[in-house]
Amino acid sequence: xxxxxxxxxxxxxxxxxxxxLSAIYTLSKQGYKPILVAPRINESQMxxxxxxxxxxxxxxxxxxDIVTKTRPDAIIPIFGGQTGINAxxxxxxxxxxxxxxxxxxxxxxxxxxxxxxxxxFSNLLNEERIPTPISKKITNIEEAIDFASEYNYPVIVRASxxxxxxxxxxxxxxxxxxxxxxxxxxxxxISNCLIEASVTGYKELExxxxxxxxxxxxxxxAFENIxxxxxxxxxxxxxxxxxxxxxxxxxxxxxxxxxxxxxxNIVGSCNIRxxxxxxxxxxYILEMNPSFNRSSVLISAITAYxxxxxxxxxxxxxxxxxxxxxxxxxxxxxxxxxxxxxxVKVPNWSKGQAKRLGTRRQAKxxxxxxxxxxxxxxxxxxxxxxxxxIDSMLTQFLNIDDFQLEENLVHPxxxxxxxxxxxxxxxxxxxxxxELTKIDAQFLYTIYKLIDFIENIxxxxxxxxxxxxxxxxxxxxKMLAKLWNIQVDKxxxxxxxxxxxxxxxxxxxxxxxxxxxxxxxxxxxxxEDELEESKADILLIDGVESLSNRSxxxxxQLLILxxxxxxxxxxxxSPDTLAFSLSLPITTFFEPLSYEVIAEITRKCNPExxxxxxxxxxxxxxxxxxxxxNIKITEWNYTGGKLWNTIDQ
Numbered sequence: 001x002x003x004x005x006x007x008x009x010x011x012x013x014x015x016x017x018x019x020x021l022s023a024i025y026t027l028s029k030q031g032y033k034p035i036l037v038a039p040r041i042n043e044s045q046m047x048x049x050x051x052x053x054x055x056x057x058x059x060x061x062x063x064x065d066i067v068t069k070t071r072p073d074a075i076i077p078i079f080g081g082q083t084g085i086n087a088x089x090x091x092x093x094x095x096x097x098x099x100x101x102x103x104x105x106x107x108x109x110x111x112x113x114x115x116x117x118x119x120x121f122s123n124l125l126n127e128e129r130i131p132t133p134i135s136k137k138i139t140n141i142e143e144a145i146d147f148a149s150e151y152n153y154p155v156i157v158r159a160s161x162x163x164x165x166x167x168x169x170x171x172x173x174x175x176x177x178x179x180x181x182x183x184x185x186x187x188x189x190i191s192n193c194l195i196e197a198s199v200t201g202y203k204e205l206e207x208x209x210x211x212x213x214x215x216x217x218x219x220x221x222a223f224e225n226i227x228x229x230x231x232x233x234x235x236x237x238x239x240x241x242x243x244x245x246x247x248x249x250x251x252x253x254x255x256x257x258x259x260x261x262x263x264x265n266i267v268g269s270c271n272i273r274x275x276x277x278x279x280x281x282x283x284y285i286l287e288m289n290p291s292f293n294r295s296s297v298l299i300s301a302i303t304a305y306x307x308x309x310x311x312x313x314x315x316x317x318x319x320x321x322x323x324x325x326x327x328x329x330x331x332x333x334x335x336x337x338x339x340x341x342x343x344v345k346v347p348n349w350s351k352g353q354a355k356r357l358g359t360r361r362q363a364k365x366x367x368x369x370x371x372x373x374x375x376x377x378x379x380x381x382x383x384x385x386x387x388x389x390i391d392s393m394l395t396q397f398l399n400i401d402d403f404q405l406e407e408n409l410v411h412p413x414x415x416x417x418x419x420x421x422x423x424x425x426x427x428x429x430x431x432x433x434x435e436l437t438k439i440d441a442q443f444l445y446t447i448y449k450l451i452d453f454i455e456n457i458x459x460x461x462x463x464x465x466x467x468x469x470x471x472x473x474x475x476x477x478k479m480l481a482k483l484w485n486i487q488v489d490k491x492x493x494x495x496x497x498x499x500x501x502x503x504x505x506x507x508x509x510x511x512x513x514x515x516x517x518x519x520x521x522x523x524x525x526x527x528e529d530e531l532e533e534s535k536a537d538i539l540l541i542d543g544v545e546s547l548s549n550r551s552x553x554x555x556x557q558l559l560i561l562x563x564x565x566x567x568x569x570x571x572x573x574s575p576d577t578l579a580f581s582l583s584l585p586i587t588t589f590f591e592p593l594s595y596e597v598i599a600e601i602t603r604k605c606n607p608e609x610x611x612x613x614x615x616x617x618x619x620x621x622x623x624x625x626x627x628x629x630n631i632k633i634t635e636w637n638y639t640g641g642k643l644w645n646t647i648d649q
Contacts, residue, residue, distance in 0.1 A: 009035060013077050013080025015058075018576050020036060037056070037066055037080070058083045060091060060094075063091060068096070074104070078292050079292045089112070106311070108267075114264065118137075133284050138194070160184075204233065205245075206222065206233065206238075207274065208272075208299040209272065210268070214320075219254050223298070223302065227439065230358070239377075239443070240302045243443070264290075271290075302368065308579070310323055331514060338511040346384070370522035379475055384592040409423060478596070500525070502524065504523055522591060534569075536606065539570075539605055540611045540636065558570070562581075562584035568587070569605045571588075571601060573591065587605070599629060610629065611634055
């Protein structure tokens, strides 16, 4: 190990996600004394977990004060995002870290800095003949105009050295360029910005790579944006595993991703964003992000690979092939995850949001759903959205004219799925919609099949065949009741009479090739059921959260509950909560939050108590429905003692 554990203090920097919580959990189990520094810490809850922590804005001055006070042996910066990394870089430049003999664990600061400096990053890739969009750092509007004249519109403008990165601005003409460059100058603390040639319309893919200090390097997971390049990745719909590349194309991108991890001496993980054009068989590296971010969270949840835990162990100097995977007798973290299911992520929007989407982030969070097919995963994801429901596909845009319909296809908004559904109902072909939206035809075909099924089943009679087909596609009882204009409890009654009940499949990361004692599940309607009935003390219900508001505090509470000695089960559609749960002794269901789902899982888990995170935020309909379960319902509220004495590698 890089550090002997006895009495060694390690500062863990945290941000909005649960990565830092996983890190302190791992460090404590390894025998270290973690110190958490993060904004928005719930101090009363954290006092149940740690002896020492600091809730404050992540600035270099604040961190310097804490380092001087606590005299840590090391800092793990990557869970604090770019803000935390920048603070560490400043302390290193000022000489404080060397003066106090404080080590940086994980990827070294020089490599971290070069990945965040877009100009330096682009130059390094060009030296290695790795394609990346042409870019230039500019300090005035004239340089921006000259660049656009040389390389043509559209171009993207990004503020330099910002800690809060909403993305860049797409400029289609001179007027937009001037407006956005001036805004970038205002946002940049050093009053300059980067301008780059656009690859709008290309496929956008993200690959997550893990590497240890011994040069063991693997691809943990990869996903594909349904939306083409031009929409911020946080606002895009995402599918995993990648669907539209052939093996040769995928292996090309995998190879370059591993090469980049070695090139920048990654010790931990790194997310790599790539633009790909299948027609020309060309790609461009858009970005490398070495911090533990929302994409890292998503990959963890999708693959059941406990990324934050493994990154922490790698940072301590442990080899990938020496880290045991929980639930397996002979599997290590050096094995690449395998998926025998599909996962879909959709953005979570503010109420009533219908703004035109672009290269700036607008979504407030993300939701993930799992299924045996792309259709079922997509339907589940839509059912999970807080402000939209699948029945919106039927009626929402019936009255808009064709001009407005095409305008919304070309310039997508948050409701673009339902716009596409309406276009199909009006006779647009897959090719026509693909040309207007730049969405791959394979994804559009999936949407078309769903719409076609929904339109046809309206005229069918409720029967074993029609209901089973609908359930296999992920369609809820509520949706079927609406389509057939009958009461939802009638659908449930028919299902019960016909014994049409969900079965549960393991999310094990090995596609069933090894015996796995894991407790992560999603629902389907196949014959084999991999979940045995049990008796839980508590069934927790956890919904989506915003990217930055409450998820950290909520996961603090989850950590306390998971280590209370109670038998805990969890239902969630939040990637951050799901990723965090991978390291905890709880049974987790990756499912939408609906009465149907909760009722079916309740039959399996037989909990004594149903714990809702925020009962006041539930719809009145759902609260009323849950009362039908005849079970004690309460809010999450548990405190216990301090955690973790076990040494477990």
